[in-house]
Amino acid sequence: MLNKLLLNRSQIKKYLVLTLIVLITIVGYKYLYKEHRIIENEIPRYSLTAQQIYSEFNNDFEISQNKYGDKIIEVSGLVSEINETDITIDNKVFCQFTKQIINREQMNNSRIIVKGRLIGYDDLLEQVKLDQCLIN
Known part of the structure; x- marks a missing residue:
């Protein structure tokens, strides 16, 4: 049962890569589409x-x-x-x-x-x- 709860290394890498992609996308969007100046x-x-x-x-x-x-x-x-x-x-x-x-x-x-x-x-x-x- 303990083995089922623990993530293996490939699953951890997938989650890290997915998180990194989401962060890069958010930062890139904020950089390219800045708020309009008033x-x-x-x-x-x-x-x-x-x-x-x-x-x-x-x-x-x-x-x-x-x-x-x-x-x-x-x-x-x-x-x-x-x-x-x-x-x-x-x-x-x-x-x-x-x-x-x-x-x-x-x-x-x-x-x-x-x-x-x-x-x-x-x-x-x-x-x-x-x-x-x-x-x-």
């Missing part, structure tokens, strides 16, 4: 003018990308172009919003501060790109 709750790490951030990317792209990439920043300047869901500041910074922008007519050529996540620099258009933006 930008409006995050504090900006940097606050710059559109000209400053543009100049930094033009001077040294790699250092700027490492410094600002995927970080929440605030950018200030004059609105040079405005559409339903995006704003361009000083023709240097493109800001993509998740919602439609209200009162667009009043904002054209006005000073603005935008908070968003820096996603990169567009070489073709020579613009710094932000997404998930909010107007401060």
